[in-house]
Amino acid sequence: MLNLHRLVFRAGTILLMLALMPLSRAQAQGGIEVQNATVAVSFGQSITFSARIKSPLAIQQASLLFRGVNEMVTRVETVQVAQDGSVSFTYDASLNVFPPFSEIVFWFQATLADQQTYTSTPITFFYNDNRFPWREMTQGNVIVHWYAGDDAFGAAALDSAGAGMLAMNEFIPTSLDAPINIYIYSNISDLQATLMLGGEEWVGGHANPELGVVLVAVAPGASQSIELETKIPHELAHVMLYRSLGDKYKMQPAWLLEGIASTMELYPNPDYARAMEIASKNDSLLNFSDLCVSFPSDAGNAFLAYAQSESFVTYIRETYGTSGLGRLTSAYGEGFPCELGATNALGTPLSQLEARWRETVLGQNVLGVAARNLSPFFLLMLLVLVVPIWGAFGIFIERRKRAAQFK
Ligand SMILES: [Zn+2]
Incomplete structure (x- = not known):
């Protein structure tokens, strides 16, 4: 299978990288024609748009308009037009950031001597993190990108993705047509810098499900297999859940999304059970009703939240089957609140489901739990x-x- 992979190596300078893309496909539309359009991306720093606007009449005023293809807000910048029609504008990408690897669309508007405003054909490009000499390998709809490690590293990453997709497909069959891009940084600080440049906080691997983009940090070496087979299936699960649920993805409780994604990790985290055991003894387990909107921001409780969610989703799946989990995502997708979504899907409110999980999985005395709840x-x-x-x-x-x- 591996010899079918397309192997591409792109040499690149690391610093002050300019991805110069010739984009001269623009056609005339209502009076103006954009020629020689180029975009120079210096990731996290600047995006420079250049072009020549051709028009039959004198240009009185011109603007550059651009936005992320998934964004609602369009940025509008007035540009100075030289005698020969050339324009250039540099956008400060360190202030108002675009997500890494997102697609950006831009076009020009010009008011001519006839007082009419004309619009050019839109042009799109990808705002890729071009600070690293990415290599890539493709299988099916999955493309892995990495810059540290050899061919075997890329192949191992593809295998992890394949295993993750297989596990996820048993749970929610999704279309495998749309591409998924997996970017593997070699260390956490590279990834962290990227996410900060992209306006996101570090959470330990990252998926942008709408873009079909997964970012993880895995160093080549002895522990690469475990890390690849843990992080890639987890983040892939987010993308596949989004593709299956669409707009309903954002209505799901955090514990459910993270729980499902965590059960897709091919190596169960050995520290999860221990963390729950300690929290159970100290009576410091988190209530799932507090994990509906988001996870705790402090690292310790966030770790416990992942551990509990993984265990809780496993318990629900073992008790109610995969179809029970499916009914749960449907109920939340219909807008049921956190406590009642469980009632609707499984006939048991979330708090009672949690009490049963505490008894079954953690061996807590449910009567004691109930007594505490009902004191x-x-x-x-x-x-x-x-x-x-x-x-x-x-x-x-x-x-x-x-x-x-x-x-
Ligand atoms: Zn996650």
Whole structure:
């Protein structure tokens, strides 16, 4: 299988890289024609747009318009037009960032001497992280990109992706047509810098499901297999879930998305069980109702949140089957709130499902859990029921004593 991979090596200078793309396909549209359009990307720093605007009449004013293809807001910049029609504009990409590897569309507008405003044909390009000499290898719809490590490293990454897609496909069959690009950075700080440049915080691997882009940090070496087979399937699962759920992806609870993605990791994290055991003993387990919108920001609780979510989703899948998990994503996709989505899909509210998970998986005493949850109610029961019962019991003992006396 591996000899079918297309192997491409792109040499590149690391610093001050300019990806110069000739984009001279623009055609005349209503009075202006854009020629020799180029985009020079210096990732995380600047994007320089250059072109020559040709028009039959004098240009009075011209603007450059651009946005990410998935964005709603268009940036508009006035450009100075030279005698020969050439224009150039440098955008500060360190301030208002575009996501790494996203697609950007741009076009020009010009007001001519006839007071009419004309628009050019849009042109698109990719805002790729061009600071590294990326190599790439393709199999099916998966393209892995890496810059450290040999051919075997790229092949191992592709194998991890294939295994991850297979595992995920058992759960949610998705179309394998649209490409998925996996970028493997060789260390966390390279990835971290990229995500910061892309306006994202470091969370330990990253997927941009809408773009079909996965970013992970894996160093070539002894632990590369475990890391590839953990991180790539996890992030791929996010992309495939998004492709299956569409707009409903964003309505899913965080514990459900992260739980499903974590169960796709080919090596279970050995520290998860230990973290839950300690938290269970210390009574510091997180409530899933608090993991619906997002995960905790501090590293310790975030780790526990992943551990619990992985275990909880496994429990749900073992109890209600894959179809139960499917019903759960459907219910949340319909807009059910966190507690009631579980009721709708599985007949059990989230809090009760959690109590059962605590009993079954962690061996907690559910009655104790219930008593803690219901403590004000229990206090009331004690006053209303138990005290009179105790009194009645006293009377009963008294009567038996008397009965014994008179026997
Ligand atoms: Zn995740």
